[in-house]
Amino acid sequence: MLVWSIGSSLAEEGHDVIALTKTNFETKKLKHFEKNIKTWQYQPIESYFDQFRGMEKQLLQSGIKRALKGQPPEMRADMIEYLYNETIAIVENKELMNKIRDYKFDGAILDGFLLARFFVIIPYHFGIPIFTVTESQIDPVFQPISLPSYIPHLLSPFTEIMSFTERLSNFFTYIVLFNPTLRNLIIPQMPTDYLFKKFVRDDKIKHWDDLIAKSELFIITRNHMLEYAAPTWPNAVVVHSITVRPSKPLSENFEKLVSKHPDKKIVYVSFGSHGDLLPVSISLQLLEAFRSMDDIHFIWSYRFPENESINFPSNVDIVPWAPQNDLLGHDRVSVFITHGGNNGQSESVYHGKPMLCIPLFAEQPHNAVRIAYRKYGKYLFLHHFSKEKLQFLLREVLNNNVYAKNVRRASEIIKSQLVPDIKRITHEIVTVTKYGSSHLKSYGQSMPFYQYFSLDMLIFLVWASISALIVFSLVSYYAYKKLKSFFISCMKKKVE
Incomplete structure (x- = not known):
């Protein structure tokens, strides 16, 4: 797009x-x-x-x-x-x-x-x-x-x-x-x-x-x-x-959704346009992790397979599609759980929302690591994934104000552009x-x-240095042999 x-x-x-x-x-x-x-x-x-x-x-x-x-x-x-x-x-x-x-x-x-x-x-x-x-x-x-x-x-x-x-x-x-x-x-x-x-x-x-x-x-x-x-x-x-872009007012249905649990913080979850390919085993672990964090309201843009019989927790709302930019711009949304796509991260930073990144493939691990480096949030690689690690990291991003402070500062800088x-x-x-x-x-x-990396210059300098060292070694060896021969000759004359 x-x-x-x-x-x-x-x-x-x-x-x-x-x-x-x-x-x-x-x-x-x-x-x-x-x-x-x-x-x-x-x-x-x-x-x-x-x-x-x-x-x-x-x-x-x-x-x-x-x-x-x-x-x-x-x-x-x-x-x-x-x-x-x-x-x-x-x-x-x-x-x-x-x-x-x-x-x-x-x-x-x-x-x-x-x-x-x-x-x-x-x-x-x-x-x-x-x-x-x-x-x-x-x-x-x-x-x-x-x-x-x-x-x-x-x-x-x-x-x-x-x-x-x-x-x-x-x-x-x-x-x-x-x-x-x-x-x-x-x-x-x-x-x-x-x-x-x-x-x-x-x-x-x-x-x-x-x-x-x-x-x-x-x-x-x-x-x-x-x-x-x-x-x-x-x-x-x-x-x-x-x-x-600046967020627009939510539709009536989504406004009702974000107002559903007024006493709970909202975490928006999306793994992008290909999020439906997330293995069901990982999706179920996510669901169980969310279930035990009942002080948080999760809005998850996802489609579970129709043949799966799932007992959804009361604090999780699954929607097939969500107006991501407008949700991230809503005051009630606190954290964004994302796969780390560049567009989603850009929208989250623009609206000043910290992130928990769970990268899937391609450049997403790179994106996730830089989010943690900038202190805009945390990341969790799939091969390290567990329900306990997810809960710990999400609590850290929600409760440690340093992430919200840093990402809000970045948001203010971006929005200050003339x-x-x-x-x-x-x-x-x-x-x-x-x-x-x-x-x-x-x-x-x-x-x-x-040429751009000056590799030819480096090769030349290495070659010149080695050549100079070889020449110096040969000259030194030749001088040593000559001096040795000279001293031996002098010693023989003294003995005679």
């Missing part, structure tokens, strides 16, 4: 905004944007679409199972293949491609998520300026200024203060991710064959990263109120979040479409990783 939010803001300022969507796109996702954004549709590869929905679910379930064992998530090559073929479905649609060419777009806003990067080939082919939205301030495609010595990678559970072994691990992660050849040894390779042969004429462009790196602006949705403070390039716009993030982004996009971004780009963003 990040890209849609930017498009909607541009449309509100009078710009024409058009979105490319599949013919089977779920229209409910357009609820907040359809009045502002026009859509051009293309026919997806149907046989692949059903497979993709199954693959997506399997990947998420696999991620949770691996999290229960304390293992990192895995990337599936078949999902990459699906999205690659989706891009081919667009470029093979001659009518749509001609329509894009003839419209003379001033810019294209793209999701910088790794699996969505194939779509960059379309604006690149037509010479349309590219604006990339990314959640990472150390995305290799724009050669971040920050160093691995103090900025942990998005998929690592480290903070900015790392031990020697953590810095070593983080350093090698940087090296691998900055080099597409090395990265392909770990992550399934992103194909280039057909699309590159058809649309890319520049021999210097060898990977999808090279295309994304041509973006005029990078919009980074992780600012210093959540993420670790780090320098970045002038063509990177760092914002707290695109989706946060220009909202979304307006700042639209202003930057409009300015760049008018004047270009050459004044914002640095040569450092296009340097090979070994």
